[in-house]
Amino acid sequence: MKTYHLTYAFLLALAANSAFAQKFEGLARTPQLGWNSWNKFGCNVNEQMIRETADAMVSSGMKDAGYQYVNIDDCWHGARDERGFIHPNKEHFPSGMKALADYVHSKGLKLGIYSDAGWKTCGGKPGSRGYEYQDALTYAQWGIDYLKYDWCDTNGLKAEGAYLTMREALRKAGRPVLFSLCEWGDNKPWEWAKDVGHSWRTTGDITPCFDCIEDHGTWKSWGVLYILDKQDGLRVHAGPDHWNDADMMEVGNAMTVNEDRAHFSLWAMLTSPLIAGNDIRNMSKETTAILTNKSVIAVNQDALGVQAFRYAARDGIEYWFKPLAGNDWAMLVLNRNKDPRKVSFDWKAENVDDDLSKRAAAFGSTSYKLRNLWNGRFVGNTGKALAIEVPGHDVLMLRLSPSS
């Protein structure tokens, strides 16, 4: 009798294990780098522009700087067939998704797609509700590497369950897919999504403005500073393979060069996925230089995987610190004001330490050399107080390395 019970318990445990698979581990040990169609093109997506974007990711130097994913957002969809399988819009994707994935892969890049946990996507296309396993199988057959999964038309659904269902479906389909949750932070995904996906959106949609809110009636979109402020308290939840996603970037879309530089630097400090949202086939020199700044990207991609914290804020000037591997630190001074401001920071009078990573900068006993990550120059060390002017809506971003 006892043996019977033990065997039974063992079989139950085995069944429970196989019923709940894990997410694909290790696909985002550092935040994902890529491009997404939505911010610039909305519903105007087609295979030609996706091919050209993949080409541009290589020719612009973005691939070399670490960008990997070319992601098609909403509205690629055609209809479901009589058996329920989804097909791309024939007019816009005449060669089909498999051919497009093959092309993107031939460039050494990866292809991402978009769906929604509800019955319809935000753009009114067929959602995955009730078709999760079929859709995951279809994506795997096409050779998709990344799924952004949205939260429109989900009345009555529980977020955690809905996202878990898709995680299971992807796992069952067998092809490793980076799973990017886009639930806008409504159900606090940072509390439950660590083992569900690789990143989760923390806010509603971004808008290409540094310091404004756009009111659409039933919903709002948020400028850079508003998104930044909504990250408060969230850093403790992020780490390798599970990141807070501050939304796709607006660099190159409408803001000034200063604002774009600040936006990119902040997203790097936040250890957010860096997903470009502009037309990378036609970028200005300035936009290309921002998106491909390898020193700033290295801060985002640092192996320690610890999100920055706001150390101090005075008169619209903020001081942010991010501990990096090898006892380095990244420091960012943000000027939220429109006009330039003189800032000073007397290292030795400051006590920068971080409970989360258990790291202390110890400026009193350790001297750090300072490198300005936007012009590449060494600008002294922490032996002498920092005194510098930061232009309006701009940042100073430094890498601190122990002198010896």
Ligand code: GLA
């Ligand atoms: C939502 C998402 C956006 C975008 C659109 C597409 O608003 O948050 O990022 O995917 O849907 O319709």
